[in-house]
Amino acid sequence: MIKRAYAALTAIVCLLFATGAFADQPKPWETGLQEAATGNMHEIRWFEAYTLWFIIPITLLVLALLIVVVVKFRASKNPVPSKTSHNTLIEVIWTVGPVLILLFLAVPSFDLLTKQLTFPQNPDVTVKATATQWQWNYEYENSGATPLAFDSFMLKDPDRGAAGKEDKSKYPRLLAVDNELVLPVNKVVRVLVTAAPTDVIHSFAMPSFGLKIDAVPGRLNETWFKADHEGLFYGQCSELCGKDHAFMPIAIRIVSQDQYQQWLTTAAGDLTKANKALMAAVDLPATVNVAENVAK
Secondary structure, three states: OOOHHHHHHHHHHHHHHHHHHHOOOOOOOOOOOOOOHHHHHHHHHHHHHHHHHHHHHHHHHHHHHHHHHHHHHOOOOOOOOOOOOOOOOHHHHHHHHHHHHHHHHHHHHHHHHHHHHHOOOOOOOOEEEEEEOOEEEEEEOOOOOOOOEEEEOOOHHHHHHHOOOOOOOOOOOOOOOOOOOOEOOOOOEEEEEOOOOOOEEEEEEEEHHOEEEEEEEEEOEEEEEEEEEEEEEEEEEEEOOOHHHHHEEEEEEEEEEHHHHHHHHHHHOHHHHHHHHHHHHOOOOHHHHHHHHHHO
């Protein structure tokens, strides 16, 4: 009895843990940024908290000044308005003060931009993402003798059963796709981003990675990331691109190096088979079954 209770508790913990850590996505009433999955995103989250130490006091100061002006200098209390034209001390304060604040914001901001735009030498994986109305096409560079490329469409509700993606907590509506971009953890990934020559401008955005770059027809943009933990992460096209702009999600599945190599080898011959094998290895039901077997 105790073992069964322990197994049930373990399964519940696994459920909670999987929801928060293995499928990062927008959440109801979310007021902050998504949890960081890369070093750059950790820096972005730090910079956001840092700027609040300036924004909040400035906002409160302006509010206090407005209240003072409304109350103290209202017409009923000051029938004869002041004709003061300037005050040297005030002029110096509101000139020097903002300059110092901007310097405190600019220095870490430029440092963050430098880190984002400094590309590591010899990336471990290079992927090309091509946007069209309204889907993404992924092409793996140097993936072996057989080139690997596939389209990624938003997963429609009638197709969830066949894809094995009925769990909307992990594969959310309007964000889940039929084919995720699969990449290894703790590896530098170079992403080449463009749009089809006859298409419009799109944008490749992944909030958990601190990544957002435009996909421009006829132009090849470049970005990079290094995911520091495994999981399933969701983003979207972030450039208004037409009537189905809201139905152009991005899903990236980060797995171990061994799982990635096995998926890559199988996907070259059968992408569907590779995806299902990977899902069976990393999705939650396998974890729950293990817990139940221990109880027996």
